[in-house]
Amino acid sequence: MVDTTADSDLLDLRKGRPAAGQDPVKRAQIIEGARRVFIDKGFEAASMNDITREAGVSKGTIYVYFENKEELFEALIEEERGTIFKNMYEVLDHFEDLRKTLVKFGTGLSIKITSAKVIQAQRTVVGAADRIPELGARFYERGPKRGHDRVMVFLDEAVARGLLKIDDVDLAAYQFTELCLAGLFRQCIFSYRTKAPTQAEIEKIVTSGVDVFLKAYGTEKFFAEERASASA
Amino acid sequence: MVDTTADSDLLDLRKGRPAAGQDPVKRAQIIEGARRVFIDKGFEAASMNDITREAGVSKGTIYVYFENKEELFEALIEEERGTIFKNMYEVLDHFEDLRKTLVKFGTGLSIKITSAKVIQAQRTVVGAADRIPELGARFYERGPKRGHDRVMVFLDEAVARGLLKIDDVDLAAYQFTELCLAGLFRQCIFSYRTKAPTQAEIEKIVTSGVDVFLKAYGTEKFFAEERASASA
DNA sequence: AGGAAATCGAACCGAGCGGTTCGAAATATT
DNA sequence: AATATTTCGAACCGCTCGGTTCGATTTCCT
Structure with a gap:
């Protein structure tokens, strides 16, 4: 045997x-x-x-x-964390049109984070974080934090190309993310919204958010290129 | 008797x-x-x-x-809701310097919302909202929602004075609030941050947030006035 | 087919829960 | 001082919890 x-x-x-x-x-x-x-x-x-x-x-x-x-x-x-953030950052990998890329990424992010399933998961984590802080911290660290880091890399690249002028890229990355959500996260997690926002709603918010972001951080070069490609 | x-x-x-x-x-x-x-x-x-x-x-x-x-x-x-949001909107009542007012309000808001006590309360509500959605909704409605409405009124006034140009005031109010928090809320509520942010940190975030907001929505008139008062 | 091992399933444990009950004690009115 | 009523405090109810135990059953390898 x-x-x-x-x-x-x-x-x-x-x-x-x-x-x-x-x-x-x-x-x-x-x-x-x-x-x-x-x-x-x-x-x-x-x-x-x-x-x-x-x-x-x-x-x-x-x-x-x-x-x-x-x-x-x-x-x-x-x-859960793994599946939530999967395939979310691919759109940042191929740098083409800055505005379009930001909108596309922001839309994906916003849809994911405010989807009923993900919101419920986040609520559960937040609720548990009350008694098991390390758990919430770990979730944030390996989820949202990684996304944040990925956005920073992207913004760095845009700065290097002279399309953005940013003093504090870390802060700007947070600002970008928040602009894409613009109240949605809070509304959803407090269950003030019982349903996930519509695609149209998200697109409106993200478009506007990207607009604000670019007005604040876009360089002359960026706007010039944009004008040029618009008239083309 | x-x-x-x-x-x-x-x-x-x-x-x-x-x-x-x-x-x-x-x-x-x-x-x-x-x-x-x-x-x-x-x-x-x-x-x-x-x-x-x-x-x-x-x-x-x-x-x-x-x-x-x-x-x-x-x-x-x-x-709790009553005490959290008490005295938070007074700063918006007397319209003087736009930028200063926004910074002052944003700072107060950010400090309040990210304070250990308030974060814990919010976590508890979020956790409970999982099973009692109306409770979370009521909290949001009578808390954050009222603040949002108050900000809208303020922005409306600034628009009326020709200092801001805003298409969607509702959305802009959300954007302003989020810019003042810029990641702090998420970090705190997931207990990624175990301590409330420092005053200096908040001031940096809010100053930058207001800057972004004004670059996006400030009118020529606003910037002209600001330049004028700066050189005075 | 035979046999080792992983799984099942149901009973069981002590503990703690939200909520109720009720006589004793404290407190204010007359 | 006497009375009325609120509060106390502790025991109690039925229930469910997370977790354990253990023999019966299924599964898969040899």
Whole structure:
């Protein structure tokens, strides 16, 4: 009889049945159930029994995969964060028309952040951040913060091309983001808005926001180029 | 013997002992205890027994003054909202120097909203809004919304004086507010920042925000006047 | 087919919850 | 001092929670 367990201590190459608490499919299944429950009830109100039911997995199994409720929530947020901010920064990769790029990126950002699903997730994190500050911090750091950094890189590039004149790029990046949201985030997270803003609404806000931003930071060169390409 | 109870049905002029659940002092005492507990534990995690202890009031008494946990929380938020936004709009009442007024108002707003106490209160509301959306909506409506309306009136006046040129005042008011916060709100509410921003930090942000705002919406007249008064 | 192991499922634990009850104690009016 | 009523305080209710346990069952490898 071959001792597979001994081997797995060196190389986990077993193709067969996963060890207890190691099956990625089951893990995903649990997280999927947890997502539904946590997001629509909040951290405190969500019960492990609810998750058990929603995930179609026994309670004992959940506790094989996750130490406790808090760790399960963390794992969920980790995943959620990944999907929220995925593919959001691609539009910044190819530098063409500055205004168009800003509008396109701002629109994508605004739609994502104010979508019902994402707002609910953020509400849950904020609510939990009351008692587990590190969790909120981690979410911000690996989510919004990364976006902010990516925007800074983009603005730096625009400055280097002489299209923008910015003293404090860090601050300007924040200003840009906020201009693209212009009240939406607050309204959504306080559930003053019960529905996500319409596409038209967002486009109006972002267009105006980019306009403000460019009026403040656009160089003569930028406006000259824009006039030139408009008349072309 | 005078029947005071009968009179009180018409006119509650009794100076004596308040009716059950009517003593404003006791009520305030309960709310004060509730504030401490709710704000540092969040709605779900706060227990009525905690509040009992913190308020130095028996549980039965609390339930004489408030129907249930939720109503007590509402009453607290109602009060809190009142104190948060008190005296914040006075600076907009006397129209003198536009830029200075905007900076002064923006600074006050930013300090208030990002103060540890207010952030915690907002986090609690956001967390609760997950399960009681009307509560969050009411908070926003009677708090931030009123501020927004007040800013709109101010901007309207500036437009009327020919100092600003704004197509969409509603949107511009949002933009102004967001420029004054520039990332602070998000950082604070996710507890990425554990401490409130410094005065210097806020002043830098607000000064820059007002600058952006005026570059975008200031009229020739405004800049001419500013140049004139600068050289004077 | 046989056997090791992961999962199930349901009962169970102690704790704490929101909310109620009720006689004792405190307080103000007469 | 006597009376009326608010408040106290502690026990209690039914319930749900996060988390554990353990035998029965399923799954997959050999």
